[in-house]
Amino acid sequence: MDASLIVFYVLAALLVLTSLMVVFLRNVVHCALALVAALFLIAVLFLTLNAPMVGILQILVYAGAIMVLFLFVIMFLNPVAQEPRRVLWWGLGSLAAVFLAGSLAVFMSNGESLVDPVAANEAFGSPEMLAKSLFTDFVLPFEIASVLLLVAIVGAVVLAKRES
């Protein structure tokens, strides 16, 4: 077993652990912080897969920006742990889990893996390559996404400015 595989298993184990903590911890702030840790670990996984740009953006956008706003809201509203319809949620959740595990088992029993787990070459995830593909092959979806974000920002401003 080579070193990168060991690193992967350690990271994956920690990732599963933190993800479980997001679901099972009782305190909402603890859940949010576990999610931050999970997102950070995903970013490290990207780094080991020669995609530093995606990894850094993962931290910058998700762990550093979106989760801060989550925490902001949680701290302001301080939601009390509520447990209505607990049985229903457990039932639905278990059903979804069984379905996912089943489909995964079917795919894996075919003997071929879904994705090629070989790491991309070193230049693949570099900022230059990412920028090149964003501004040449995928320029239209990229621009459409930016328009979408602009609409969302304007919408947020309109909602915040509305006279009550």
Next chain:
Amino acid sequence: MIIDVGIVAAKAFLVLFMVLNLAGILGWIERKGSALIQDRIGANRASIFGLAGMGLVNTLIADPLKFLTKEDFVPPQGDKFLHTLAPCMALFIALVTFAVIPFGDVLVLGDRVINLQVANLNVGILYIFAIASLGVYGIVIGAWASNNKFSLLGGVRGSAQMFSYEIAMGLSVMGVLMIFGTLELQEIVRGQGTLIRDLLPDSVRFLTPAIGWLPAWGVFLQPLAFLLFFTAAVAETKRIPFDLPEGESELVAGYHVEYSGGKFLMFFAGEFAEVVTAAGLTVTLFFGGWQVPYLMRDGFHFPWGEVVLLPHLAVVLLQVGAFTVKVVFFCWLQILLRWSVPRFRYDQVMRLGWKMLLPLALLNMVVTAIVIIAVQ
């Protein structure tokens, strides 16, 4: 293999050692400097065998000892684990940013070429922004775990402030990145080693006698970006005039009101480490990093043609020394600011960030892009 690991470990140790010690000495400079500005004597109480050492004994030995031996108070209704985690995160984030800041060019020892930078990432500057964006957590978690109204208010203020200024900070360096065409900090510093006369296009070649002798430092190419970046960087350190998260007059001490002893010391040291990092980043992006004007790898090449050759080791020492001097200067500038400028109101902080820095940074970016395309 072992030697390579050893070299990286040595570089990491050196940088951590320098940053932490500079942070400690800044505590002393701050107290003595503020005394100088306010015509007082400053820290002079503690002494060893009658030697006060200009207050050094006070700030470097007596204060930390006092911090470390005091009771570590955790609010009974607070969150014990997160209350301990928060100052660790604050200090950790403040220290790891320096990993990508180059403190010298290459050091050649025998057949080994050592890049004087702890980690050379091809996403360099983005790493700094990613780490800086995590810096909010130290404040937010500490504020929430204290279970105190004042600290929560301070935490909310702190997260909103850091969030707002990160955007202005990120956009203000875009101009520099566009000019040098890279995200790697070492490459940005190397790019600042040329002279302005090499960058002038033919149409404005007549300016060469006037400004051609200047080194191509970021501050000469992007003066507005420097002002915006430095303002945002000072705001990120949460010191006066941007100390609203602490807000002594209205929030007691803001997010660290419930901290005492060693944990408070960690917040305190983290703040000074942030000052050092802000200075290091400003120097790297706008003041040539380790560059000494006209110093090439083999010695000085003055614009009037004179050449003074120097041995390799002297060049490296000059570069590392220049970087240190520049960083110390910008640390001092921040302390000077802290003791000369009155603090903002909170709405003024937000207005400055969103309505002045952000549009100016965007304008700077667009103008820079147009100029670059026109020159090409």
